[in-house]
Amino acid sequence: MSKVCKICKKPAVENFAPFCTKRCADVDLGRWLKGNYAIPGRDGEATIPANDIDPDADPKFE
Numbered sequence: 553m554s555k556v557c558k559i560c561k562k563p564a565v566e567n568f569a570p571f572c573t574k575r576c577a578d579v580d581l582g583r584w585l586k587g588n589y590a591i592p593g594r595d596g597e598a599t600i601p602a603n604d605i606d607p608d609a610d611p612k613f614e
């Protein structure tokens with residue numbers, strides 16, 4: 553196993569890969585959602601934008 557957690561760089565756990573815990577998975581998910589949608593608390597699947605938005609390419613959300 554050579555994977556490490558994307559959030560805290562600890563060894564990733566298989567159940568949560570590529571993260572070490574659900575907490576880190578949630579952190580990443582939160583970041584991703586924030587970077588892409590910026591619509592907290594709203595759940596509209598129809599509003600999901602195209603896949604060409606890369607959260608890592610937009611530093612203003614960091």
Ligand SMILES: [Zn+2]
Binds near residue numbers: 557559561562571
């Ligand atoms: Zn972690």
